[in-house]
Amino acid sequence: MRLTPHRTRPRTRSCHRRTSAALLASAVSVCLVAASAPVVPLGVGDRLFPYLGNPGYDVASYDLSFTYPGSNSEPLRAVTTIDAWTTADLDRVNLDFAHGTVHSVEVDGEPATFSTAGEDLVITPEDSVSDGKWMRITVRHTSDPVPAKGRDGGWVRTADGLAMANQADAAHLVFPCNDHPSDKAMFTFRVTAPDGHTAVANGLSAGVDTSRGSTTWTYRTQHPMATELAQVSIGRSTVLHRTGPHGLPVRDVVPTRDREALEPWLEKTPEQIAWMEGKVGRYPFETYGLLMADASTGFQLETQTLSLFERELFTEPVHPAWYVESIMIHELAHQWFGDSVGPRTWSDLWLNEGHATWYEALYAEEQAGKPMRDRMKAAYGASDRWRAAGGPPAAPKAPEPGRKTGIFRPNVYDGAALVLYALRQEIGRAAFERLERAWVGRYKDRTATTEDFVRLAAEISGRDLDGFFQGWLYGEKTPPMPGHPDWKPAAPAKPAEPGKAAASAGAAAR
Known part of the structure; x- marks a missing residue:
C-alpha cells in the first residue's frame, strides 16, 4: 500500500509453512472445543491483529462466486467454497467473516449449524473433523458493498461499479476466509454481472459465459495468494492487453471513457517490469x-x-511525471516484496513497504536524477520521530481501535527503506544486491519473517549482523548511519499552538 498526498493447494505444503502455522497457533487455544462450550472468536496470535486468522486448519484453495446486481449499493449474492487441510481435531471451525448475511453452511456436503462471535463465523459440523484430513466448507451468503460502520476496506465503490481493497484486515468484510497473510491459498473467482459490465480478478482468465442478459467471468491464480491481496473489479471498463518481458501477458483495466488519456501511462509498464527484473530477477x-x-x-x-490505483493520480496534473512513475514502481515492486514473498506476521510489514519504497526511490534516482542519498538523509533526520510515534520498523505499535490501517505509518515506509540503505552501507552494494535476489528467490510463493531476512543477510555477507539489525530494526533511537557520521536526527519540533495543531491534524487525515 502506498499513501499518496494528491487531492487528499495441493496437499503437499512446505515444512517451513507448517512450522510457522504451529508457532502462530501456539499463542491461542487451538479449536479443540466441545460443542457445548461457548462460541468465541479465535485468532492465530498475531501481535498486531490478535483475532485475525484461525488455528486448526490450512486453506489450500478458495472458490469465490459473486453475482453483481448492477448497483454498488445492493448486496451481491455469493458462494464461498474453501478446501482446507486440518491441523487439529475440530469440533468447530472458525472463519473470519463480518459483513454479510449467511444463508447456509455445509461441511463436506452435509449441512452444518453456524453462529457468530465477534468477527468470526463459527461453524459446528454434524461430525467433528479429525486432524490430518481434507475438509470442504461451502458458505452461501451475501457480500455487502456498503461500507461497514467504523471500518475501512473491503469493497470499494467506484463511479461505475466495485473494486476490492482488503489490506490489512478487510477481506473478511467481503467473503468468509482465514484472513491472515500466513495462510496463502490458490483462488478461483466466478463473477456474474449484467450486460454492459466487465469483471476482472487476480490471475488469468479461465472462461467467459454469456447468458440471458448477463455474463460470468472466471479467473484463476497460478500462485498462492494471501486474502488481503484478492482483487475483483466490476464496472463499465475496458481491458487493454500488451506484452511484457519474456512474453508476459499484461492487462490493464480502465474506465472505458478514459482509455486514451491513460494509455501513455499504461504503456510504461513493460519497461518498468524489465527494470525491476534487472534488479531482483524474473517477475x-x-x-x-x-x-x-x-x-x-x-x-x-x-x-x-x-495493482489498484486511483484514476486521478494519472488524469489530474498534481504531481510531476517522475513521481507518478515512481509510485507505479512501488506497487510493482510489491509483487516480489509482499505478494510473492509474503509477511508471516503483520509485524513483518516493514519487509513489504520498506522494499517497495526502496525501489521507488531507486527508480527516481536512476530515471529522474533524484538522489537516493538525499531522500535517505531526510529520512534519517525524521527517523527518531517516526519511531517514537509508530514504533521501530520491525516492532510497530498496534493500531488504534477502529483504525487498523494505522499500521501504515512512515516508520514502515521511508523508515524501513532507511534500514535497507544502512544495510547496503554496512555490507556493500554487491552483497546487498545478491541478498535482494536471494530473498525473492528463496522465499518465492511463501511467507517469511524478519528473522529469516536477518539470517539470509548474514549468510550472503558472511558476517554476524545481529547487533546491526537489533539497533536498526528494534531500537527506540536510530543508530549512527554507516559511512555518514555527519548525519544527525532532526531536533524535536516545537509544540504547535492549539489551533495550528488541529489544523495540521485535519490536513493529514485520509
Missing part, C-alpha cells in the same frame, strides 16, 4: 497490470497481479 507471477479505479481512496494497493 514472479503469471500476469500483471493496473486497475484504474474511478474512486477516492487516498492510497494505491498491490493486489496480486492487478
Whole structure:
C-alpha cells in the first residue's frame, strides 16, 4: 500500500509453512472445543491483529462466486467454497467473516449449524473433523458493498461499479476466509454481472459465459495468494492487453471513457517490469497490470497481479511525471516484496513497504536524477520521530481501535527503506544486491519473517549482523548511519499552538 498526498493447494505444503502455522497457533487455544462450550472468536496470535486468522486448519484453495446486481449499493449474492487441510481435531471451525448475511453452511456436503462471535463465523459440523484430513466448507451468503460502520476496506465503490481493497484486515468484510497473510491459498473467482459490465480478478482468465442478459467471468491464480491481496473489479471498463518481458501477458483495466488519456501511462509498464527484473530477477507471477479505479481512496494497493490505483493520480496534473512513475514502481515492486514473498506476521510489514519504497526511490534516482542519498538523509533526520510515534520498523505499535490501517505509518515506509540503505552501507552494494535476489528467490510463493531476512543477510555477507539489525530494526533511537557520521536526527519540533495543531491534524487525515 502506498499513501499518496494528491487531492487528499495441493496437499503437499512446505515444512517451513507448517512450522510457522504451529508457532502462530501456539499463542491461542487451538479449536479443540466441545460443542457445548461457548462460541468465541479465535485468532492465530498475531501481535498486531490478535483475532485475525484461525488455528486448526490450512486453506489450500478458495472458490469465490459473486453475482453483481448492477448497483454498488445492493448486496451481491455469493458462494464461498474453501478446501482446507486440518491441523487439529475440530469440533468447530472458525472463519473470519463480518459483513454479510449467511444463508447456509455445509461441511463436506452435509449441512452444518453456524453462529457468530465477534468477527468470526463459527461453524459446528454434524461430525467433528479429525486432524490430518481434507475438509470442504461451502458458505452461501451475501457480500455487502456498503461500507461497514467504523471500518475501512473491503469493497470499494467506484463511479461505475466495485473494486476490492482488503489490506490489512478487510477481506473478511467481503467473503468468509482465514484472513491472515500466513495462510496463502490458490483462488478461483466466478463473477456474474449484467450486460454492459466487465469483471476482472487476480490471475488469468479461465472462461467467459454469456447468458440471458448477463455474463460470468472466471479467473484463476497460478500462485498462492494471501486474502488481503484478492482483487475483483466490476464496472463499465475496458481491458487493454500488451506484452511484457519474456512474453508476459499484461492487462490493464480502465474506465472505458478514459482509455486514451491513460494509455501513455499504461504503456510504461513493460519497461518498468524489465527494470525491476534487472534488479531482483524474473517477475514472479503469471500476469500483471493496473486497475484504474474511478474512486477516492487516498492510497494505491498491490493486489496480486492487478495493482489498484486511483484514476486521478494519472488524469489530474498534481504531481510531476517522475513521481507518478515512481509510485507505479512501488506497487510493482510489491509483487516480489509482499505478494510473492509474503509477511508471516503483520509485524513483518516493514519487509513489504520498506522494499517497495526502496525501489521507488531507486527508480527516481536512476530515471529522474533524484538522489537516493538525499531522500535517505531526510529520512534519517525524521527517523527518531517516526519511531517514537509508530514504533521501530520491525516492532510497530498496534493500531488504534477502529483504525487498523494505522499500521501504515512512515516508520514502515521511508523508515524501513532507511534500514535497507544502512544495510547496503554496512555490507556493500554487491552483497546487498545478491541478498535482494536471494530473498525473492528463496522465499518465492511463501511467507517469511524478519528473522529469516536477518539470517539470509548474514549468510550472503558472511558476517554476524545481529547487533546491526537489533539497533536498526528494534531500537527506540536510530543508530549512527554507516559511512555518514555527519548525519544527525532532526531536533524535536516545537509544540504547535492549539489551533495550528488541529489544523495540521485535519490536513493529514485520509
